[in-house]
Each structure stands twice: as C-alpha cells, then as structure tokens.
Amino acid sequence: MERDIVYFDLETQRTAGDVGGWDKKHKMGISIAATYSTKLGEYRVYLEDEVLALIDQLMRADLVVGFNHIGFDYEVLMAYTILDLKDQLKSLDLLVDLEQKLGHRIKLDAVATATLGTGKSGDGLEAIRWWQEGRIIDIARYCCFDVKVTRMVHEYGAKHGHVKYLDRNQREQVVEVNW
Numbered sequence: 001m002e003r004d005i006v007y008f009d010l011e012t013q014r015t016a017g018d019v020g021g022w023d024k025k026h027k028m029g030i031s032i033a034a035t036y037s038t039k040l041g042e043y044r045v046y047l048e049d050e051v052l053a054l055i056d057q058l059m060r061a062d063l064v065v066g067f068n069h070i071g072f073d074y075e076v077l078m079a080y081t082i083l084d085l086k087d088q089l090k091s092l093d094l095l096v097d098l099e100q101k102l103g104h105r106i107k108l109d110a111v112a113t114a115t116l117g118t119g120k121s122g123d124g125l126e127a128i129r130w131w132q133e134g135r136i137i138d139i140a141r142y143c144c145f146d147v148k149v150t151r152m153v154h155e156y157g158a159k160h161g162h163v164k165y166l167d168r169n170q171r172e173q174v175v176e177v178n179w
Contacts, residue, residue, distance in 0.1 A: 004039035006061035007151040010073045011127040011143050013048075025075035031131040033077075034143040036151055037061070043147065045140045051080045058089055067108045067150050068095040092179065094154060098165075101175050106165055112149045114164035114172045115156050119149075154179055 013029035016022045033046040033054050046054040055077065058064050066073060070093040074085040099105050113119040130138045157163045157177040167173050 002039050003062045004037055004060065005063045005065055005154075006038075006058060007036040007147045007154070008058065008064050008066045008069055008073065009034055009143050009146045009150065010076060011124060011131070011139050012076055013128065013131050015125065015128055025072060026079035028076050030076060030080070031127065032136065032139040032143045033073075034140065034147045036144075036147050043144050045144065047136075051077070055081055055083065055085075058085070059083075062090065064089050064091045065150065065154050066091070066093060067146075067153075069093055070096060092154070094150065094157075094179075097177065097179070098163075098175060101177070108146070108149060108153070110166045111153055111163055114166045116149070116152055 010033035011031045013031045014027070016024070016028070019025075019027035030046075030048045030051060033051070035044045035046075035054070035057055036042070037044070037057070044054075044057065070086055070091055074089075078085055094111075095105065095108070098111070109119040127139050127142055130136075130142075153163060158179040161178070162174050162176045164172055164174050
C-alpha cells in the first residue's frame with residue numbers, strides 16, 4: 001500500500017499582536033489551510049468551517065510534513081479540536097530538524113531559494129491583510145505555493161541527503177538531512 005505523506009500549511013486571520021502575543025496562537029483563527037497528499041496526488045484547500053475535514057486528512061496520513069507546523073500550525077489548529085495533534089500525528093517538521101542541525105532557526109525562503117532556485121511567493125502578514133480585504137483566492141494560492149515549496153524541499157532532501165540554505169550573509173551553505 002502506498003504511503004500517504006501529507007504536506008501541510010495554514011494561514012491565520014489575526015497576527016500575534018492582534019491576539020495578545022505568541023503564547024495565544026489558539027486565538028489567531030484559520031483563514032485558509034492547504035495540503036498536498038502523495039496518495040491522492042492532489043492539493044486540497046480548507047476554509048475555517050471545513051477544519052474537521054482537514055484534521056481528518058491529517059489523522060489519516062502516514063506522515064505530516066511542514067515547516068514550523070508543530071510549533072505554529074498545530075497550535076492554531078488545536079483551537080478547533082480536543083485532540084493533541086503534536087502527540088497524535090506522525091510529523092516531520094523541517095524547521096525543527098534543520099534548527100537541531102544548525103543550532104538556529106532558519107526561514108523556509110532561505111532554504112527554498114538556495115535549494116530550489118525559487119523562494120516563497122509572499123509572507124504571512126500579507127496573507128492576513130488579504131484576509132481583511134476578503135481576498136480568499138489570493139490566500140489559497142499563497143498557501144498552496146508554500147505547501148509546494150515545502151514538498152519540493154523535502155523531496156530534494158530525501159533524494160540527495162542534503163539541502164542548501166542562505167546564511168545570514170546570503171552565502172549558500174549545505175546541511176545534511178536524513179528525511
């Protein structure tokens with residue numbers, strides 16, 4: 001049976017400042033969530049009122065892959081469920097793995113630019129502004145692109161045993177991974 005890797009990202013309705021700090025991620029609210037399933041071979045986009053279907057897809061996955069999804073996305077998502085997603089989902093957080101190897105946090109854009117030759121298409125604050133403006137399709141496009149970038153970085157690392165990144169001085173570096 002084919003293994004189902006589900007790549008996952010979400011965008012929020014509110015910033016940390018809007019809700020009183022980073023310790024209140026559960027109050028940020030989901031604007032859009034996106035997944036890509038290797039078993040289904042397709043992207044899915046979820047609105048806030050479809051969050052239970054999203055959680056169901058994540059629960060059925062053999063592995064959930066994201067970038068900072070354990071420390072951020074799951075925290076936002078757990079406001080909608082009694083499940084402890086950190087404990088109940090088998091996850092590979094690329095940020096957590098890279099941070100352990102490098103000793104510091106790194107942005108997905110720095111990894112994608114060096115590894116793939118292309119970066120992200122925007123940022124989370126822009127997506128929150130789009131939410132306020134009712135530009136749902138723009139958020140969905142951006143979120144799906146982030147999922148695609150995460151997937152491509154993961155697949156590159158799994159195939160080659162390393163990924164590249166731009167350090168603080170914009171120099172290309174290589175870090176070994178065992179994904």
